[in-house]
Amino acid sequence: MAATPSKALLLSGVGVAAAGVVALLTVAFTDLGRADQIASVGGVVLALAGLGLSLWAQFGSRGAAxxxxxxxxxxxxxxxxxxxxxxxxxxRTPAAQAAPPALAGGTASSGxxxxxxxxxxxxxxxxxxxxxxxx
Known part of the structure; x- marks a missing residue:
């Protein structure tokens, strides 16, 4: 069974995170000062990437109607x-009766x-x- 695009992105993100943890632990055992610097810079880069992805998911293009x-x-x-x-x-119109009220939370179709x-x-x-x- 083929993975959906969102599942593939999730799995690739988990893979990158696991590789980063392994690399950071390897550096930490050899030079703790350098590992601290790498973790600080890596944390900022990942935080900015997360912020960008969050903004894209919230306000990005929704595609055509x-x-x-x-x-x-x-x-x-x-x-x-x-x-x-x-x-x-x-x-002719259907029998004279009031149309039922809209269902609570009803929205237009997205498909x-x-x-x-x-x-x-x-x-x-x-x-x-x-x-x-x-x-």
Whole structure:
């Protein structure tokens, strides 16, 4: 089974840390003063690298927005919530009822939202009311 990119990065980070500890212990047994200097400089370098990675993870590019595609006849796709969707003939709306309140903590989808079949409906969030027929 192939490792995911985040798992590979984690394992490589652990490997680098282990190599650093072994190198530092080797130097410490031969010259304690030099090991102290190396540890001080290495600590500053690693702290700056950690700060840079943290800032990149927090504020770095998030990539393009997820595609929202509706490709079938009379299909509807929405990246967020859908209040009312009617894909039948005529200006009919679903039964007059209040749409259910949004789920607590509901958010728009971060993945692709696709409605590809005839009269299909897809939403990245909540769906209030949908009628895909003529009745």
């Amino acid at each position: 997820a595609p929202v595609v509706a490709s079938g006849p009379r299909s509807v796709a929405a990246g967020g919530s859908v209040g009312v969707a009617v894909t039948g003939d005529g200006p 692709p939202v696709t409605a590809s079949g005839e009269r299909s409906v897809a939403a990245g969030g909540d769906i209030g009311s949908v009628s895909t027929g003529d009745a």
